[in-house]
Amino acid sequence: MYVEQLMSGSVKICRPDDSLAAAAKIMWDHDCGCVPVVNDDVRLVGMVTDRDVCMAAYLGGTSLASVAVSSAMSKVVHSCRPDDAVGAAESVMRANQIRRLPVVDAEEHVLGILSLNDIAQEFASERKTGGQAVGAVEIAETLAAICQPHEHSTLAAA
Numbered sequence: 813m814y815v816e817q818l819m820s821g822s823v824k825i826c827r828p829d830d831s832l833a834a835a836a837k838i839m840w841d842h843d844c845g846c847v848p849v850v851n852d853d854v855r856l857v858g859m860v861t862d863r864d865v866c867m868a869a870y871l872g873g874t875s876l877a878s879v880a881v882s883s884a885m886s887k888v889v890h891s892c893r894p895d896d897a898v899g900a901a902e903s904v905m906r907a908n909q910i911r912r913l914p915v916v917d918a919e920e921h922v923l924g925i926l927s928l929n930d931i932a933q934e935f936a937s938e939r940k941t942g943g944q945a946v947g948a949v950e951i952a953e954t955l956a957a958i959c960q961p962h963e964h965s966t967l968a969a970a
Contacts, residue, residue: 815901816894818934819915819924825850828857828882835881836865848914848922849885855920858885859912891916894923898934901926 849858868884915924
């Protein structure tokens with residue numbers, strides 16, 4: 813099974829100079845936990861998650877409207893291509909402890925998002941029909957790897 817068969821294709825994006833309030837509104841309005849961040853050429857340059865927004869609010873102690881997405885986004889972004897095998901995408905998720913992968917073309921334009929949720933829903937659907945393209949063991953291993961605790965640097969709260 814390939815990423816393009818499972819990915820969510822309707823993706824909302826934001827820019828590095830947008831406010832975190834604008835990114836949070838996108839997440840709220842579209843029921844998503846992350847927003848790809850693109851540059852003026854509409855190429856992927858980062859990801860901002862609901863957790864990034866919350867931590868920026870907590871640590872910054874200021875209005876989200878006054879904080880740029882660039883200050884909270886992940887600048888190292890792991891992605892996949894639509895023609896990658898789902899198993900390869902899961903390997904990237906496991907290795908990097910991430911739940912969502914932007915799907916990009918050769919020029920790094922965002923085509924969609926593949927989430928652990930997409931993979932789990934496919935498994936549930938296949939289970940009803942007797943298919944076996946997505947395995948329960950792989951999903952469990954991916955979830956277990958993603959959920960490993962991170963070591964945090966000590967940051968003083970504002």
